[in-house]
Amino acid sequence: MKKILIVEDDKTISNELANLLSSSNYEPIELVDFSNTYEEIMSINPDLVLLDINLPYLNGEALLSKIRKTSNIPIIMVTSKNTEIDEVLSMSYGADDYITKPYNPTILLLRINAIFKRLENTSDTIEYKGLTINMQKGLIKKDNEEIILTKNEMIIFNYLLTHQNKIVTRDELMTDLWNNDEYINDNALTVNISRLRNKLKSIGLDDAIETRKGIGYILS
Numbered sequence: 001m002k003k004i005l006i007v008e009d010d011k012t013i014s015n016e017l018a019n020l021l022s023s024s025n026y027e028p029i030e031l032v033d034f035s036n037t038y039e040e041i042m043s044i045n046p047d048l049v050l051l052d053i054n055l056p057y058l059n060g061e062a063l064l065s066k067i068r069k070t071s072n073i074p075i076i077m078v079t080s081k082n083t084e085i086d087e088v089l090s091m092s093y094g095a096d097d098y099i100t101k102p103y104n105p106t107i108l109l110l111r112i113n114a115i116f117k118r119l120e121n122t123s124d125t126i127e128y129k130g131l132t133i134n135m136q137k138g139l140i141k142k143d144n145e146e147i148i149l150t151k152n153e154m155i156i157f158n159y160l161l162t163h164q165n166k167i168v169t170r171d172e173l174m175t176d177l178w179n180n181d182e183y184i185n186d187n188a189l190t191v192n193i194s195r196l197r198n199k200l201k202s203i204g205l206d207d208a209i210e211t212r213k214g215i216g217y218i219l220s
Contacts, residue, residue: 002116003027005046007063008078009034009055013101017050017078020105026112034058038066046073048112051095053079061093068094072138074115074151078103094150098188118155128161129205142203152177153196160209160219169216193217 004026008014018028031040034056041049041063049067053060064075075094080101097111126133132141135158138149149157159176160168174189193209200208210218 001025001027002047003029003044004112005029005031005041005044005049007031007034007037007041007049007055007060008052010052020109024109037063041067041073042071048074048076048115050078051075053077064095065093068148068150072148072151072154074119076108076111076115078108094152096151115151118151126158126161129208131203131205133157133161140199140203145203147199147203149196149199150192152192153199156192156196160217164219167212167216167218172216 004021006014006017006021006028008017008031014030018030021028029044029046031037033040037055037058051060051064055063058066060077060079064077067073067075074096076097076099077095078099078101096115099108099111126135130142133139134141135154138151138154140147140149155177156173159173170186170189174186177189177192197209200206208219210220212218
């Protein structure tokens with residue numbers, strides 16, 4: 001049974017999420033102490049985190065950024081904030097998805113399920129231009145260097161690799177990421193592409209992802 005950690009300081013909402021997850025055959029864990037949230041998450045080591053933005057001590061975006069420095073655990077932001085900048089910031093810090101309150105329970109469960117399916121269907125390693133790519137762990141190794149990709153960055157990279165030397169449209173990437181283009185923010189894809197490019201550049205692949213203006217991207 002998949003273990004999902006609920007990081008939500010509103011007890012009513014936290015209980016609702018726990019009941020929803022439990023009825024859907026997940027094992028929910030509700031965080032109750034927010035004084036050392038990062039340490040608690042690392043200690044519990046869940047399969048997925050539902051993370052609120054408005055938290056005491058350390059807000060969700062700062063916490064997400066801190067987690068991404070050491071872990072590629074799937075994270076869905078669940079928040080009452082619904083401005084575009086909050087979504088872009090969450091994605092830029094490494095969130096795998098984003099949903100606002102009041103959320104649609106069915107949509108939330110579909111997104112959770114989609115993330116777990118991607119994890120299960122991703123092969124272990126791929127070789128590319130001297131890189132060893134571990135899809136399960138979101139790791140890219142080159143000689144003694146190692147970089148960590150967020151889940152979204154890995155999904156984008158994997159899709160581009162699968163269609164190497166072919167133009168991939170933005171719509172194709174967004175559909176592969178969130179599986180429902182009705183809920184996609186175009187800016188979030190731009191942020192993830194930019195972060196992926198910078199990480200590849202840091203290990204010597206400066207121009208791996210080319211932009212085809214008005215069409216999409218191509219991985220050579």
